[in-house]
Amino acid sequence: MANKTMTKRITPRHLRVGFYWNPKNLGTSMANLMRAATLLRLEIQAVTDSGVPRTDSGADQSDALDRLLEVLWPAFGPSARQSLRERVTAVTWPSTPDP
Numbered sequence: 001m002a003n004k005t006m007t008k009r010i011t012p013r014h015l016r017v018g019f020y021w022n023p024k025n026l027g028t029s030m031a032n033l034m035r036a037a038t039l040l041r042l043e044i045q046a047v048t049d050s051g052v053p054r055t056d057s058g059a060d061q062s063d064a065l066d067r068l069l070e071v072l073w074p075a076f077g078p079s080a081r082q083s084l085r086e087r088v089t090a091v092t093w094p095s096t097p098d099p
Contacts, residue, residue, distance in 0.1 A: 034075065
């Protein structure tokens with residue numbers, strides 16, 4: 001039998017949401033995660049800079065997001081790195097040279 005890559009659906013029965021994954025989409029999924037994480041971190045920073053109090057567990061979320069961004073840092077392009085370095089100055093971002 002040929003080795004086929006299957007798309008699989010992950011749907012908790014009690015939720016009306018479905019998730020699909022396929023190993024062929026890993027690169028796209030990582031790119032989307034990187035974009036979303038960068039945007040979310042920049043949005044959190046904008047809220048922090050505005051002085052509006054956050055009602056969620058902001059510090060824990062920011063710290064976790066910062067760790068994720070640091071792990072993904074080598075894959076970021078120059079514009080994402082520059083945006084994070086310029087706008088999120090409380091974090092010491094890796095000194096990895098731009099790709």
